[in-house]
Amino acid sequence: MLKLKEFLQNTAKSARHMIAEPSKARPLAKFAANNIKVSQIFQPKKPTNMSAIDSENSAVKNESYAPFTKSFDSNQNTSSEASKIESNNNISQLEENIYTSLLEYLKSPIVASEISLDKLASCDYGSAKSYEFAIKEAMTLVDPEINNIDPLKLVGSELFSIAGNISKLLETGNPQLSKIARYYFQSTGKQIRPLVVLLLSQTINKMVQTPSNNPNLQFDFTLIDKSVPKDLDSDTLSILRNTLISKAFEESNNIDLYQPRTNDFGLTIFPTQKRLAEITELIHTASLVHDDIIDNSETRRGKPTTHQVFGNKMAVLAGDFLLARASISLARLRNPEVVELLATVIMDLVEGELKQLKNTQTNNNNQGSISLPNEDTFSYYLLKTYMKTSSLFANSARATAILAGSSEQVAEIAYLFGKNLGTAFQLVDDLLDFTATESQAGKPVGADLKLGIATAPVLYAWQQFPEIGKFVERRFSEPNDTKATWDLVHKSDGIEKTRKLVIEYAQKAMCALCLLSPSPSRQALLQLTNSLIYRKM
Secondary structure: OHHHHHHHHHHHHHHHHHHHOOOOOOOOHHHHHHHHHHHHHHOOOOOOOHHHOOHHHHOOOOOOOOHHHOOOOOOOOOOHHHHHHHHHHOOOHHHHHHHHHHHHHHHOOOOHHHOOHHHHHHOOOOOOOOHHHHHHHHHOOOOHHHOOOOHHHHHHHHHHHHHHHHHHHOOOOOHHHHHHHOHHHHOOOOOHHHHHHHHHHHHHHHHHOOOOOOHHHHOOHHHHHOOOOOOOOOOHHHHHHHHHHHHHHHHOOOOOOOOOEEOOOOOEEOHHHHHHHHHHHHHHHHHHHHHHHHHOOOEEOOEEOHHHHHOHHHHHHHHHHHHHHHHHHHHOOOOHHHHHHHHHHHHHHHHHHHHHHHOOOOOEOOOOOEOOOOHHHHHHHHHHHHHHHHHHHHHHHHHHHHHOOOOHHHHHHHHHHHHHHHHHHHHHHHHHHHHOOHHHHOOOOOHHHHOOOOOHHHHHHHHHOOOHHHHHHOOOOOOOHHHHHHHHHHHOOHHHHHHHHHHHHHHHHHHHHOOOOOOHHHHHHHHHHHHHHOOOO
16 A cells, blocks of 8 residues: 555656656746737837827837836826826826736745645646747737847857956956966856846847937947046056056957947947946856855866866965956946945855855754754745845846936846846756756766755755755765755655746746847847756756
C-alpha cells in the first residue's frame, strides 16, 4: 500500500512538472497576449474631426507615445491647458482606473511562501502555444511589422562598443591597475543590464520625444567626459586623468560618441543613456570582483577569477577602482537624481552581501528547534535578492527614464519593470544552480549550497522536509549537509515552485512593459524577458 501511495505521488509530481515546464506549455503565452491587447486602451486615439486639432498637437499626432507622458498626480495643475492635454489624449476615467488597478497589481507583493502547485490546474492558459507565437499574434493588433525583433538589430552597434568604451574609461597613469581593472572586460559576459538600458532608452524616448522641444536634443553631450569643476588648474592629477581619457576617446575616431543615435526604426538613444549602460556594467563587474573574493571563487566567465590571477589585495583595489570610475562617470551625467539612484545601488550591493552572510532570518520555536520557513523567511530572501541583483535593474531602468526626460509615471513603470525582471532573473540563477550542468552554467553547480546559501529551491524543499532546517542553521557546514540538501531539493517540489515564482515576477515585468507604448524595442524587451527566464545558462 505504501509503495502504491509513493508511486501515485511520484506520478502526480511528474504530471505537475510537465505542466510547469515552460518548454511543454508556456504559461506566459496567454498572459502576454492579453496584456498587449489591454495596453491598446492606453494608446492615443485618432480624433474624428482632424480640423479641430491645433497646429501644435497636429505636429505630433503620429507619434506613438502613451498618455503616461503626463502625470496623474493629485496635485497636478488643473488649468484649462491641462484639461486640453487630457482631452486631446482622450483619456477616460475608466482608463485611468484600469491603469491604477494595473499599477496596484505591479506594486503588490508576491506571497512567495504560499506558492502552490495545486493551483496550477486553475490557471487557464489556453492552448500550449509558445510565448513567441502569442506575442506575434497579439502584436498584429499594434503593428504587424515589428514582430520577431532581433535586439541586436536595434542596439547592436551600441552594445558592441560598450566594452571598448569602458576600457577607455579605465585609462589611468598606473598600467598595472588598468590591466587588472580591465581583466573581466576581456571576455564580456551576457551584458544583460546594458542591453536592457539601451532597449528601454529607445522605448521611452519614442514616447516622450517631440520634434523640437526635447531638452535632450539641445544638451551638450561632450560634458559626459569633462570634469564637473571648471577650474582644475591646481589639480594636476585630475587634469592628467581627464587628458588620458579624452585622448583615448579621440583616438577611437567615434564621431557619433556625443550625438544622439537614431536607427532605421526611428528609435533614438542619447549619449547619456549609453553612458548609463556602461556605468551599469562597471558597477556589476565591480560587484563580481568583490563577490569572487568573498566566495573564494576559482573561475568566472570560463577563466580564472581576478584574485586568483592578481591576488586578493590587488583584486580588492581593482573592484574599488571600478566603483570609483563609475561614480565619476555618474557625476558627469549632470543629473542629481540619477546619481542618487545608482549610488543607492552600490549601497544595496553591500547591504545585500551582509544579508547573504546571515543567510536567512530564522527563528527557533519554544522547543529550541528551528521553525519552518514562513513569509518572513521568504521576504528576507527576496529582499536580499533585490539588493544584490534587482536594485541595479530597477534603479538603472528608472534612471533611463529620467535621462529621457519622461514623466514621473513613466519612470515608476520603468522601475517596476526592472525590479520584477531583476528578481525573475536572479531566481532563474538560483534555479539553475540545481538544474544546469557545469558546462551550461559556466561555473560549478551547487555553488550556493557550498557557500552556505539557502535559495528559493531550498526554502521550498524545507517546507516539505523540516530536517533541512538544521542544515540551513549551520550553513551546510557538516560533511553530508550539502549532498543531503541537494537530494531533498530534487525529491521535493522546490524546483517546480521556484519556476512558478519566476513566472509570477516575469508576468509583472511584462505587464509593466505593456503600459508603455508599442515599439520594436518594447517588443524586443518582451522577447528578452522570455529568453532570460527560460534560459539554460
